[in-house]
Structure formats: structure tokens, C-alpha cells
Amino acid sequence: MKTNVTMKDIAEKLNVSSVTVSKALNDKDGVSDELKEKIKSLAEKMGYRYNTMAKSMKDGRSYNICVVIPERFTGMTQSFYLKVYQNITQILEERGYYGIIHILPNEDEDQLRLPRIYHERRVDGFIMLGQPSRAYSDLMQTIDMPLVFLDFYDENGDVDAVITDNFYGAYELTNYLIQQGHKDIAYVGNLFSTSSIQDRFLGYYKSLLEHKITLKDDYVIKDRDDRGTYVDMEFPKQMPTAFVCNCDQVAHLLMEKLQKSGFKVPEDCSVVGFDNDIYATLTSPNLTTVEVDIEEMAKNAVKFICEKMDDPNATFGRVAVKGKIIFRESVKNIK
């Protein structure tokens, strides 16, 4: 099998022009069905493989979309982001695009270095998956390419973003806890770390407000510093009966700490998480949590980026995709 079969090779064998071969292989008009079949089967026989690079050169597109994930998220919720990426590539594939993952090293983020892939024109657009530093997010916005934020949004910028409906997710979860008789409910998360954590907090807070429950100062428990590194959590003096955690991993950490301190879940304290990721079923009892609709999020992100490639002025704003509560065993009815 020759390594480099081109359209021209096929054309010569059949005594036609390479234009005709191109048309046939791309199922375009202007070739008789008979000839088309002949060309296709010969291409197959000769082991012809389409050269995307040539097409790319022609129309100035790489047909690649870069999915950028800050390095520090790969340790944290790697299973989640990898799944998101998987969904993205699948959907991109339907549109003839390819998804390329780029793990953004902490150093590059600090130094404000854009991915080499950008400087080399290997991609047509960026999906930023997971919130980078403010400066880096600003930098991304100076790029003359379609950009979509996924799973976070930027407070000031007007970048199109697809996010989980963090606010309502946490709101509904907290409502559920209150229905189960809980009144002393703490929130676990650093409010200044990411927009998701902040919005989940606000949903929790809205639920408290609606039920006329006062938010106590020490009922917001810090789980990490502003860069995202976990810190030891401090229990409030008066223990709550339930904890709303900003994510499943933190719920997992919290449950470990509770159990080490002699508290039983859910007998003494109920715990809920967010994400329904690997940590949700790694804890025992398994976590009641919010399942993020990954497929829907990926679909939206891909749709936005593709439409922006065709029309650079297209904007979509902030789209929140609804999640769904998964009921498990980490909550006790204390009525």
C-alpha cells in the first residue's frame, strides 16, 4: 500500500482530472453516478486518505476547536471535565470539526502565555473549560477568534458562556433540605474562588431568605483559598443539621472530617453536594447532589462556537443549563 495516494493518482489511473475526483469523493454534483462509484471504489482500493491540510489551506480553516482546561482543574474534577470534553468532540465531529484538548499549565496562566496552538493557527476557536485567572480570561478576549466560556462566566466581559444553572440547582437542593425539616443549614465553599461557587451560594441563600431563615456568619465555611487550594475546614461552634457543599469532592472531604470527628451522616448531619461526579458515589452514604447536564452544555457550547465561526458578530450571552437533583442517602428527614 503506497503511503501517499493523492486525488491526482486516482485521476491518472482513471484518465480523468483531479477536479472530477474531488467532486466524486465529496459527493458533489457534476459527475455521473457511474463515474462517481468507480472513483470511490478505486479510492478505497488504493487506500486513499483525504488530506485535510490541503483543504484547510484552501479555505483558511483548521477545522480544529481548542478546549482549554486550566491545569489545576485536571486534578480536582478531572473526571467531569474529561467527560465534557468527550461530549464536545463527539458533537463537533458531526459538524466536521475536531476537538483538541489543551491543558493550560499554571505557569502559562501566570505568565499570560497563549497556547502555542494559537500562534500556529492550528485552531479556529476556543472553548475555555473552567475559569482561569481574571488576567488570563481578559487575554483570551483579545484574541481575534470565536471564544466561548464553558462552566463559568466572566463578571465584566461580554463573552458568551454556557453554565450549569448553579443558582437554581443550589436553590432547589436547599429547598429540599428545608422540606426535610432542616433549619440549621451551612454552606461550604469559598465565595471568592469561582463564579459557580458564588452562584451556588446565592441559590442557597435565596432559599434561606424565602423561608425566613437567618444566615449565620459562621455558617459559610471556607473550603479552599482564592486560588483553589483546599484548606482545612472549620466547623461552626453550633453544629448545623445539614451542609450544602459547593461540589461533590468537597462534600466528600467534609464527610470524612465529620466522620473522623464522630458525627454520623446522615443521622447527625445531612450533606448534599453538586456535580454528581465520581465523588458522589465514592462516599458512604452516597451523596444527594445535582447532576449537571453535560450533554446539553456541550451541545450549546459547540453550537455557539460554530455559529460564531460563520458569523463573528453572533452573540448568545449567558446560557444556564438546568441540572437535576439525584436523591441518594446522605439526607435525613428530621421532621
Next chain:
Amino acid sequence: MKTNVTMKDIAEKLNVSSVTVSKALNDKDGVSDELKEKIKSLAEKMGYRYNTMAKSMKDGRSYNICVVIPERFTGMTQSFYLKVYQNITQILEERGYYGIIHILPNEDEDQLRLPRIYHERRVDGFIMLGQPSRAYSDLMQTIDMPLVFLDFYDENGDVDAVITDNFYGAYELTNYLIQQGHKDIAYVGNLFSTSSIQDRFLGYYKSLLEHKITLKDDYVIKDRDDRGTYVDMEFPKQMPTAFVCNCDQVAHLLMEKLQKSGFKVPEDCSVVGFDNDIYATLTSPNLTTVEVDIEEMAKNAVKFICEKMDDPNATFGRVAVKGKIIFRESVKNIK
């Protein structure tokens, strides 16, 4: 900022030819230093970005290496493989290449469908990360492209492979258990699932042989079916004092089962794992395990694939990279 600045644009502004611009930007001989500097700074000012595709077309290389990971591994040890991928891209980058991850869907694996990326000539070589089905691995070998297996090898084929030294890792770990006074040591893993699991078993077995300890039939405990799906593990009638698990995740599952059945680790049973991945520190007590030298493995895989691109006949055979035992709290000295 114009979106599409080419070498020609730069050349025209400076009244030179694009050949000169090309030479200058690539730091080649044949341009005066003065002109070179002028060109470089103008390129910077005009926001010039190199068009890799054009170069690719010229010399028939995409400068992409595809890292293929079977889908079922992404759930299992995702953290590990993502780290490996990260290392690979970093090292590839030093050589001017880019690493593209491709998660191989189960369906494509069954249907023996090669990645689209291959048919579209978007890559110059493949690193297969994680063992696919036998048929798929055979299929990969029919491809006219450099191929390196990473973290597994094929029994029959003669594909170059970089693996952890599973055999000696498990051997040394088992020796350690025996030094701590253990004699009733079970192995946890399906011997027919992957070559790693098999080799780790053999290392364990060698240690038993050397210490004249008989291998009992029911001391090999099945953890998954042949496709890799976990099954409920069955304890042997007479409980061992120690378990050698084929990986940390399985050690984690085992410890959960032990603790549910009322056994304490390490008081009643010692447990060791392999990989030193996220699960090693997710268990309590933390696992004594073998840390895989990811960087060294990635380095080798990249070196092999690059040299094979330059010389398709280059072969390297099977290279086993030594790991290192990490001592934690899951083993008790029972002497």
C-alpha cells in the same frame, strides 16, 4: 489587527521577497542580521502568526501525534492517563509536535473503526495509551504510521512498547509484605484482563516462589470480567493477612468491602495497591503502593515515536520503566 497577516504582507511592506521573510522568521542563514531584526519586529507588530498548515502541506507532516485512550479507561484511571497525556504533550512540544488526545469510543473499538483523525491525515503517529481489544490492537498495526504502545504490550505483535516494570514492582512489594511477616498473601485481579495485571501477578508469584510459599487456588481474587467491568469480589474461605491488589482503585474497593465486612486495615488485613493514583490517598489508611514514573514513560514513548518518524524501520522493543514503592499506612508488621 488584520486577521490574516501572511509572510507576503510583511515582505511587501519591507520591499523584500517572502523567501527572505521565511528565512528571517525561521532564523535561517542567508539574511543580514539587520534585515532579520527588522522583519521580526514588523511581524510582531503586524500580529503575524505562523501558518503551520502551509508547512505541513509542504513536507507532508501534520506535526500532530495522536494519543488514543480506550473510553473504558477514562472512567477507571482517568487521573493517571490524563497526567500521562499531559507529560506527553509537554515533551512533544519541545520537538515541535503537538499531542492530540483521542478517546476511543467503545463502539468504535468493537466495530474496528480507526479514528477519523487518521483517515484525514491529521496525525503523523499514534501512541496507544491503555490496552484495547486484541482485534483493535491488530488493526492499529496495519496502519502505515509510527505506533507505540504505552502502559501495555501486545503478546504476539512486535510493536514497540513502553511499560511500567509491573513485574518487579509487584515482586518487590510482595517481598516487602513477606519481610513484614506475612505468609498468607492473596492477589486481587483478573489475570486475563490486561497484560499489566498479568505481569503484576507474576511478580507477586515469583516472590511467593522464592520464599517457598504455596499459591492457593482461591488466593487469586477476580476483580473484574475480561472486558474490565468490575465484579463483586469474593473473599477466600480462610482470610489472608495481606492483599496485593493490581491497582489502587481495586485496593480502594477491596478496603471498602473489608471494612463493611468488619475487617480492619491494617490491623486484620494489610492491603497494597499499584499506581499511586488518586485512590491511594482517598482510602484511609492511605495505601502503600508503587508509584509509576510517568515522566520517564512519557519521555520514552515520545522519543520512540519521533525516531520512528525519521526512520520507519527503527525498533525499540519493550522497555520497562522502574517504579518506586511509596510506603504508607496500609501494611502492618505482624512479626
Next chain:
DNA sequence: CTGAAAGCGCTTACAG
């Protein structure tokens, strides 16, 4: 229905 010509942005080999 079929094909000759031109071009995408770069590089190589050669001439001056």
C-alpha cells in the same frame, strides 16, 4: 457532465 487554471501560505533548490 468534465476539466484547465489559479490560488491557499509556506519552503526548497537553485540562480544571481
Next chain:
DNA sequence: CTGAAAGCGCTTACAG
């Protein structure tokens, strides 16, 4: 030190 010519493999727009 500098550049004109040709070519990588395809597609588009046009002519027949």
C-alpha cells in the same frame, strides 16, 4: 545576502 520559480494536495470559479 537576496529572490524567482516550482510545488505540497486540494477546491473554486469558470469555460466548454
